[in-house]
Structures are given as C-alpha cells and as structure tokens.
Amino acid sequence: MKGDRVEIVIDAGGGTRTYDIEATRAGRRVETTHGRGIVEVAEVTRGGTAVRTARFMAGRVLALVEHPAPRPADADDAPVLPLRASA
Numbered sequence: 001m002k003g004d005r006v007e008i009v010i011d012a013g014g015g016t017r018t019y020d021i022e023a024t025r026a027g028r029r030v031e032t033t034h035g036r037g038i039v040e041v042a043e044v045t046r047g048g049t050a051v052r053t054a055r056f057m058a059g060r061v062l063a064l065v066e067h068p069a070p071r072p073a074d075a076d077d078a079p080v081l082p083l084r085a086s087a
Contacts, residue, residue: 002026004022004030004067004068005030005066005067006022006030006041006065006066006067007063008039010056010061012060021042021054023069027045028046028051029043029044030066037058038056039056039061039064040053040054
C-alpha cells in the first residue's frame, strides 16, 4: 500500500549505511524476501511487476524494519480502553 516503507541497515565496513524502500504510488506494495545469503526488498505493482529492487548480502544486514503506512480505523473496530489497575 502507498506509504509502506522498509528500512535496511547494513554493515559497510567502517560504519553503517541505511537504505529506505517505499511504495510510492497507490496500489504498490513493498515485498521482502530472503534466501541463499541474499535479502531482497522490492516495490511491486498490483500485477506483481517489480518497479524498484534492492539486494543485500544477508551477512551484512544488521536490521530490517518494516514501517506500515497508517491505516484509517474500520467501522467495526473496537475502541481501545485503558487497563484498570487491580486492587
């Protein structure tokens, strides 16, 4: 969904580098896959075509953080109530 974002932090030898991959248009999403020592993050269209792809060596990835876009509450969502302290 537009606004979804994945932040990747890698070890760059003497320090770290941070990369952001974001779904930039409506209908696009960000997919993360890993296998055979490679982490791949791609912005994908509704039809499944990769628009933008980033590949990293899995051994160098320090953190991979997914930031979902804020979604409006549905009509049937229950309100969040504060916890009551038990005596």
